[in-house]
Amino acid sequence: MAEFRPGDAEQTAFLAELLEARLLIDSGVPGVYGRGEGFERVRHAFDAKVTAAADLDDPERMAFPPVLPKRRIEEIGYLKSFPHLAGTIFSFDGDEEQAATQEARAEAHEDWSEFQAQTDLCLTPAACYPVYPAIAARGPLSSGGVMVDAGGSYVFRHEPSGDPARLQMFHQREIVRIGEPDTVAAWRDSWRDRSVELLRSVGLDASFDVASDPFFGRSGRLLARSQKAQALKFEVLVQIAGPEPTAVASFNYHQDHFSGTYGIVMDAEDPTAHTACLGFGLERITLALLRAHGLDPDAWPTEVRGELGL
Numbered sequence: 001m002a003e004f005r006p007g008d009a010e011q012t013a014f015l016a017e018l019l020e021a022r023l024l025i026d027s028g029v030p031g032v033y034g035r036g037e038g039f040e041r042v043r044h045a046f047d048a049k050v051t052a053a054a055d056l057d058d059p060e061r062m063a064f065p066p067v068l069p070k071r072r073i074e075e076i077g078y079l080k081s082f083p084h085l086a087g088t089i090f091s092f093d094g095d096e097e098q099a100a101t102q103e104a105r106a107e108a109h110e111d112w113s114e115f116q117a118q119t120d121l122c123l124t125p126a127a128c129y130p131v132y133p134a135i136a137a138r139g140p141l142s143s144g145g146v147m148v149d150a151g152g153s154y155v156f157r158h159e160p161s162g163d164p165a166r167l168q169m170f171h172q173r174e175i176v177r178i179g180e181p182d183t184v185a186a187w188r189d190s191w192r193d194r195s196v197e198l199l200r201s202v203g204l205d206a207s208f209d210v211a212s213d214p215f216f217g218r219s220g221r222l223l224a225r226s227q228k229a230q231a232l233k234f235e236v237l238v239q240i241a242g243p244e245p246t247a248v249a250s251f252n253y254h255q256d257h258f259s260g261t262y263g264i265v266m267d268a269e270d271p272t273a274h275t276a277c278l279g280f281g282l283e284r285i286t287l288a289l290l291r292a293h294g295l296d297p298d299a300w301p302t303e304v305r306g307e308l309g310l
């Protein structure tokens, strides 16, 4: 079990305010909240802003459910890099007698996991993962590649925490670029500036920095160092309730990781295709806006409300 990380005093106080204002709704499990109307209005408003910004590049839209065939996380090595964050789906697999025992144990809130068997599904850990095999299945890409707006699917990370900005289930608004290495690198560089501008336009003090993923274990620390040294990951940071600024968007340049796994190639003399993705954490951005402008979106500065169409 992933260990519960309590929030610090400021994070705990902010969470209490959000619950009190009915912006978040407690579920009894840390990091899993229902959302009130005000929260959802803001989240959808920022989501629409990302859609409008992405439309300039005329992306192809795709949408996927928040579950993924478990085969997908097996083939991309997710369990090597992030075994501690993955969530898999189990279901009952037994006879009537076992069903009765399971029910009795469940009623008493005792352990009933022995009657559960792993299904073919896991919870989606990153909204871009289903995009790569979908593109690969089409065959070689023509010059310029593709840009996919993968929408704002719910993703799961098993990291229970008392920090309202660290949720177990949240919306990752992902845009994916697949094409020639130069094309993908140029796309990432242009979006690095655009994403910072997007966040500043709604009154958030955003900046970007080179970052690394929370890879698992000792070998993970080496991976993280090499990822940082090669500047493969950037984050856009905003102050929410933590002592340090929180990442609200991240760019990942995967080089040929996904194209190699799925056989994505260019229809050209040099078939090398690279991939990169940009993900906005919609809940974190919503929380940053509530933190910066107050808990009542109707009382936010006119300029900010205008930018968000609130």
Ligand code: ZN
Pocket (backbone or CB within 6 Å): 126, 127, 128, 129, 174, 252, 277, 278, 279
């Ligand atoms: Zn991604």
